[in-house]
Amino acid sequence: MAGQGCGARRSATACLLALLLALTGLVGCGAKAPAEPASRQAQELLDRHARALLDRDEPGYLAALDPSYAPAALTVYRRLAAVPLDGWTYRVTGVDPTGTDRLTARADLGYRLRGHDRRPVTGARVLDLVRRDGRWYVTGDRPAEGAPRQLWEQGDVVTVRGTRSLVLGVGTTTARLREIAAAADRAVPAVTAAWPGDWARQVVVLVPGSLGGMGELLGAPGASYRGIAAVTTGETRGGPDAPADRVIVNPDAYGVLGGFGRQLVLTHETVHVATRSATTPSTPVWLSEGFADWVAYRGTDRTPAQAAPELRRAVRAGELPARLPVDGDFAFGGDAEALARAYEGGWLACALIADRWGETKLTAFYRAVGAHPARDGAVEQALREVLDTTPEQFTADWRTYLEERLG
Structure with a gap:
């Protein structure tokens, strides 16, 4: 079926x-930044995070992560080494403050497989962010309610x-x-x-x-x-x-x-x-x-x-x-x-x-x-x-x- x-x-x-x-527009790391400041900052963080993953830049990937979340995120990062990725993007669709210097970002994750996908496969994600010393870090990344989990998870x-x-x-x-x-x-x-x-x-x-x-x-x-x-x-x-x-x-x-x-x-x-x-x-x-x-x-x-x-x-x-x-x-x-x-x-x-x-x-x-x-x-x-x-x-x-x- x-x-x-x-x-x-x-x-x-x-x-x-x-x-x-649901399908995102472009695969790559240059999604158009939202105008609202918190959304824009979240988008910029996730753009850098996606770029580091595609480039297999582990230090750059870690730079976007809160230390408490780094071990779990690195597990997924290393599993993705076996997947022939040709694109990985986050498109922030909304943010919700969850406390002082904390927010939850809703985003569409889009990825393509090299040599196979003309258009990306996408899934809705929820990412938890925290701000420390003026910088935002990812503290969690999970499927949105009812959205698919990815194989490498x-x-x-x-x-x-x-x-x-x-x-x-x-x-x-x-x-x-x-x-x-x-x-x-x-x-x-x-x-x-x-x-x-x-x-x-x-x-x-x-x-x-x-x-x-x-x-x-x-x-x-x-x-x-x-x-x-x-x-x-x-x-x-x-x-x-x-x-x-x-x-x-x-x-x-x-x-x-x-x-x-x-x-x-x-x-x-x-x-x-x-x-x-x-x-x-x-x-x-x-x-x-x-x-x-x-x-x-x-x-x-x-x-x-x-x-x-x-x-x-x-x-x-x-x-x-x-x-x-x-x-x-x-x-x-x-x-x-x-x-x-x-x-x-x-x-x-x-x-x-x-x-x-x-x-x-x-x-x-x-x-x-x-x-x-x-x-x-x-x-x-x-x-x-x-x-x-x-x-x-x-x-x-x-x-x-x-x-x-x-x-």
Whole structure:
């Protein structure tokens, strides 16, 4: 699913929702200083702090830290040596005095990975500052409430570079990370064959040490993703400025899959990375998840009966769906079988388009839906202009297709 992401069978996919990450403007250390004096001073301090981190200037990095906080901050600084950073910025968004010569700064942290990110990944942070002898120092740095924790805050980072992938892991073996990198490397050309448009043709994968660690990276309880093998984070706003994606693996669910399942998950999630700039709030989840599954199954020997077991059981029991899945059908934490049927229904809707109208029409349909200025009317217009059909006829054709393939 991704943000969709792909769930345990899948992306995690089935694969997952899209988690929205706020995006800063520039990566570097020259964010525009706020006008208010305390905010400006905080920004100047954090600019120097960021510059020292990027330059691997440990004395300069320490110069911004209160001695009480230095040991914890240095641990993160040293872990980041294994991460190929190409940018690191703080953009102060507000300050709150917390006492004499003390304040709390709210800031957006933005970072880029060298050779992989066109735009930064960002997360909201809260930094505690203290003033001593007329100078400000950092005494604490933590995620804002509900914001994601960073991988390097969870432990020592191991980095594995594939030919088309970068895998960063904590609390797992190098062998496992290499296996994931190999699957991601295979996924990229498979996705490119189905989606030949402009995309980076590489993928960044984060592998935390536990389900709880996965939840921290997503800013949500880990239990929400139990059974979900992987998730792709990103902002579904479309366009060339869409921020960088991360595929986040659930080591528990991913680990119990066989070779085919693992490849399916990584390919599904890579589709979300590739299609990010064309995926917008106008894109229904059935289309984004269904297309990702269609690409993942494309070229395999899996039959609809094998790939859509829950929907097959429903069809054979006389419970043919009356409509295409709606976004709410893809919510996690509810009925696992209903969730599976939603993913399977989306996949078979995309398979129907590819079979009847052709693969080129399927990708054109996806782009047309995402290019619409609003959700209302997006699918209807694309059905009419790209496929020369109506929502009612398409739904009827889809229901017939389910009966033919699964009955």
